[in-house]
Amino acid sequence: MLCRDGTLSLICFIAASLISFSPELQFRLGFNIYATYFKNIWFLHAVQYILINVSALLAFRGFAYQIAIRALFLGYVFGIGILLSINAPSSWQVFGIYTTVLASFHYTEFLAIAWSNPAALSIDSFILNHSVAYGIAACLSWIEFIIERHYFNVMKRPSLVSYFGLLLCICGEILRKLAMCTAKHNFNHVVQNEKSDNHELVTHGVYNVCRHPSYVGWFYWSIGTQLILQNPLCLFAYALMSWSFFHDRVLIEEITLLNFFGEDYVQYQERVGTGLPFISGYKINS
Structure with a gap:
């Protein structure tokens, strides 16, 4: 049985991964929401990552916060890695x-x-x-x-x-x-x-x-x-x-x-x- 801290980390990891995918997913679905405000995709990812960390700061304290920010970081990096492996030039x-x-x-x-x-x-x-x-x-x-x-x-x-x-x-x-x-x-x-x-x-x-x-x-x-x-x-x-x-x-x-x-x-x-x-x-x- 996964303990409470483990469950929190899993939720944060999955959430961050999905958020990192969201601009690409919306683009593939034909939506143009992000493109209206952000011309640089990496600036968009920076804004998204900052926002999820601010959300963690408001939602958690102590040990739970330390878990959340690390799981969010790793989840977002995991998602970015998948996007790079699919969309980046072949040498990247x-x-x-x-x-x-x-x-x-x-x-x-x-x-x-x-x-x-x-x-x-x-x-x-x-x-x-x-x-x-x-x-x-x-x-x-x-x-x-x-x-x-x-x-x-x-x-x-x-x-x-x-x-x-x-x-x-x-x-x-x-x-x-x-x-x-x-x-x-x-x-x-x-x-x-x-x-x-x-x-x-x-x-x-x-x-x-x-x-x-x-x-x-x-x-x-x-x-x-x-x-x-x-x-x-x-x-x-x-x-x-x-x-x-x-x-x-x-x-x-x-x-x-x-x-x-x-x-x-x-x-x-x-x-x-x-x-x-x-x-x-x-x-x-x-």
Whole structure:
């Protein structure tokens, strides 16, 4: 059952997406209302986005407001991404696909926690402020895309590479969300240092396929985003940095899990791999 905060976020996300579609929808239906007052479509979107944020400010307070403005932002970006992928020049369409994938990933992170572990729900569940390195990496991928589009326009048009990247993102996203919903209250975005009374070792479902399905999903999702953008430099950099990050993260987490569950986790390690390439995790006998 989705908690109240999750329901609020879902309503805001959907509402913002629909509002972002409204000028295009009215144009396709033959209405000319917006064109009478706005000559620039991006100025119209800016006005719409400001208005929905003012509405959120008037309607909500505190934690509910913080949820609403983030869900509205991600919903509007999601909608703009779809519009770009359909209407933009071909060399911008893959950026629209990427934008949609990025917005849906961050929103569904919050939604999955709201569904499976509402007690752990916080503003950080959107992971929009994941880390400085994450933000820098995203900005560098945008810069590479813009520069390469300027000098090698044909390189950025939709191709089998970008569609394969989209498929990789979808599969990675599904795997990560299945992991979160399978683990339920045992999942947390932050590695836990102390074992809670209801903390259990989850070995069924996708955890019977690999020990760290949420990391596996995120790893391949991150690589998929750069395949969508057809960014050769960031593809290599993302693969290397993501591998390094999850290598260290798995070591830290498995030391904690071995302290929590002892021999049960050792036996689990023997049966199931991490799922990440060339990462075996922390072994007591190694």
